[in-house]
Amino acid sequence: MIGRNQSAVISQRVFPASRHEGRAGAGLKPEHLPAILEQANAVGFFEVHAENYMGAGGPPHAALTRIRNDYPVTLHGICMSIGGPDALDRDHLARFRTLVERYEPALVSEHLAWSTHDNVFFNDLLPLPYTERTLARVADHIDEVQEAIARPLLLENPSTYLQFEQSTMSETDFIREIARRTGCGLLLDVNNVFVSSTNQHGSPMDYLMDFPLDHVGEIHLAGHASREDDEGEILLIDSHDRPVADPVWDLYDIVIRQCGPVPTLIEWDSELPQWPVLKAEADAAQAILDRHADNYLLGARHAVHA
Amino acid sequence: MPSMHEADYAEGFAANLLQAGQGKPDFVVGPNGKGADTRFGVYRNNVSVGLINALTGMFPATRRIVGEEFFRAMARHYIRSHPPTSRLLVEYGRDLAAFISGFEPLAEMKWLADVAAIERAWLDAYHAADAAPLAMESLTAIAEDKLADTRFVPHPAARLVRSHHAAVTIFSANRLEREVGAIDVGTAEDALIARPHLEVSVRTLPTGGAKFLQSLFDGHPLGVAAETALAECPAFDLGANIAGMIEAGAFAGIRQ
Amino acid sequence: MNTKTTATLVAGALAAAVSMAAATMTAHAADQEKCYGVSLAGQNDCAAGAHSCQGQSTMDYDPASFKLVPAGTCLSMKDGKPSLEPMNG
Structure with a gap:
């Protein structure tokens, strides 16, 4: 497991050693800061979006430093545009690296998606066709990121809403080959699995059975919204604006039974609830992690993947 | 299958994301031969709403002055004519003031x-x-x-x-x-x-x-x-x- | 103004500034006209320009013939000049 290898790395630590393994965490929102600071060990860890801390100074860094003194922090990049045809932006990569060095995150992740093309930033996680050509490009980009930050990256599976005529392989085959070529870990977003599988008329269980679970170093859970497609059938939107849906909790339970207690994040990015509501979601994930922790200690994970 | 140049997928997406209208690249499809107009529209909507929301968060007083509906309509014009070039949203909106100066419906609000x-x-x-x-x-x-x-x-x-x-x-x-x-x-x-x-x-x-x-x-x-x-x-x-x-x-x- | 006059002016002004700063420290009701009057402090809008990785559940409707008429607090600011009457759409 990625997190395990990292904790073996000896480095000069500014912050206390991370205890994120087997824990559930929450996305850090400045709005929740006062409530969080009133509690001790509110959740297992906090995740931040890297781009929100790429300013030079001010309240964002003051708040994150405060949190980092008490909690493990995981760093989740959004705008690297790893899945795009353009070369990676050197300045952005340098900013990303600076954050990794400054905050010593327990885990570092990015998306299988693109957001910038031809010098226009679209501020969305846009999809790519899965071909030999895009595979080679994405692998090169991940090599470049991992070289810059001198540690493994976790790559997240996307929520998708359409398909490309050009695709020649499945998303799971693509991701498995990326992990094999680059040695990167994977961030399994279980809500994305449910959203994409529903939108692509597939089965989330089939997706999970095809997914290289032994590379998973972190899990994401979030809520989704529902719309209709051209034919009036359900089209799910990865909206992060409500509680995690029941079928996603069920899938998560299956994944943890299989993978052991992988650090798990609750994402909630708009229509923010009061802190106790978000914390309750993280507590629910923690309960599932704890329930399966015994099996993990007994070696279930190794038995499955032996 | 149509042959694809290396950058076509991003080019085709990018060309249709910010423009008014309902165009979509012809190489995107739904599963099992379903249509992809609404499906592509999800990305178009994510881009528009995401950028407009960013501007409403960055210019709350301006928004309050002209009202929510007006601000969002103006912001839609702005994101199409001045899409962000930085990956950092906090860098966006540097020329919104100049845009407002030249925005005809606001000609009387010189301030x-x-x-x-x-x-x-x-x-x-x-x-x-x-x-x-x-x-x-x-x-x-x-x-x-x-x-x-x-x-x-x-x-x-x-x-x-x-x-x-x-x-x-x-x-x-x-x-x-x-x-x-x-x-x-x-x-x-x-x-x-x-x-x-x-x-x-x-x-x-x-x-x-x-x-x-x-x-x-x-x-x-x-x-x-x-x-x-x-x-x-x-x-x-x-x-x-x-x-x-x-x-x-x-x-x-x-x-x- | 010659250099010497300027130097004298600046030195005198600094002495005045020190006493003004001291007055501000003791009595916070410093002369807001003369001093740099605080119009707004704090009110940190921490979410401004924040990134997140979610899809949007709200729809952006793009009406083809939207009449752009500002309709916010501008209407209550019309005592001054220029006139802030709403535009006739």
């Missing part, structure tokens, strides 16, 4: 661009590098005959916005979500935006204050800045302005 400029400067100050503000003791430690030749290092968060209108009063009345009473919009106001510690402050400068500070920000010595301000405004009060600039945290040090 609105200046309000937007203050909001943009506020965000710059919020994210600027941290630095300890210059203390009065550093000034009083300078020999009297060297004072006029002293130059200052601007604080990284300090910004000036000059307005021929009551931009600061309009900005603060609307930023605070409090009742907006009658404002004489014709009174010229200059703003100093600063963040010596963690809290951004917006101040109204006294007459000549902006000229004085701009001269110092440009690297001129104290004596020259004072003369420049006095030339523009004979009532300029140098003592009050020195006290004000120190209290506001406009500078981070003395240039050696």
Whole structure:
């Protein structure tokens, strides 16, 4: 497991050693800061979006430093545009690296998606066709990121809403080959699995059975919204604006039974609830992690993947 | 299967994401031969709503002044004509003030661009590098005959916005979500935006204050800045302005 | 203005500034006209320009013939000049 290898790395630590393994965490929102600071060990860890801390100074860094003194922090990049045809932006990569060095995150992740093309930033996680050509490009980009930050990256599976005529392989085959070529870990977003599988008329269980679970170093859970497609059938939107849906909790339970207690994040990015509501979601994930922790200690994970 | 050039997928997406209308690249499809118009529309909607929401968050007073519906419609024009080029959203909206100046439906609200400029400067100050503000003791430690030749290092968060209108009063009345009473919009106001510690402050400068500070920000010595301000405004009060600039945290040090 | 006059002016002004700063410290009701009057402090809008990785559940409707008429607090600011009457759409 990625997190395990990292904790073996000896480095000069500014912050206390991370205890994120087997824990559930929450996305850090400045709005929740006062409530969080009133509690001790509110959740297992906090995740931040890297781009929100790429300013030079001010309240964002003051708040994150405060949190980092008490909690493990995981760093989740959004705008690297790893899945795009353009070369990676050197300045952005340098900013990303600076954050990794400054905050010593327990885990570092990015998306299988693109957001910038031809010098226009679209501020969305846009999809790519899965071909030999895009595979080679994405692998090169991940090599470049991992070289810059001198540690493994976790790559997240996307929520998708359409398909490309050009695709020649499945998303799971693509991701498995990326992990094999680059040695990167994977961030399994279980809500994305449910959203994409529903939108692509597939089965989330089939997706999970095809997914290289032994590379998973972190899990994401979030809520989704529902719309209709051209034919009036359900089209799910990865909206992060409500509680995690029941079928996603069920899938998560299956994944943890299989993978052991992988650090798990609750994402909630708009229509923010009061802190106790978000914390309750993280507590629910923690309960599932704890329930399966015994099996993990007994070696279930190794038995499955032996 | 159509042959695809390396960058076609991003090119085809990008060309259709921000434009008005319902176009989609012809190589995207739904599963099992289903249509992809609505499906592509999800991405188009994510881009529009995401960028418009970013602007509504960055320009809350401007939005309140013109109303939510108007602001979002204006923002939709803006994101199409001025899409972001930086991956950092906090860098976006730098030319919104200029856009507002040239936006015909707002032609009569001459002061609105200046309000937007203050909001943009506020965000710059919020994210600027941290630095300890210059203390009065550093000034009083300078020999009297060297004072006029002293130059200052601007604080990284300090910004000036000059307005021929009551931009600061309009900005603060609307930023605070409090009742907006009658404002004489014709009174010229200059703003100093600063963040010596963690809290951004917006101040109204006294007459000549902006000229004085701009001269110092440009690297001129104290004596020259004072003369420049006095030339523009004979009532300029140098003592009050020195006290004000120190209290506001406009500078981070003395240039050696 | 010659150099000597300027030097004298600056030195005198600094002495005044020190006493003004001291007055501000003791009594916070400093002369807001003369000093740099604080119009707004704090009110940190921490979410401004924040990134997140979610899809949007709200729809952006793009009406083809939207009449752009500002309709916010601008209507209550019409005492000054210029006139802020709403545009006739």
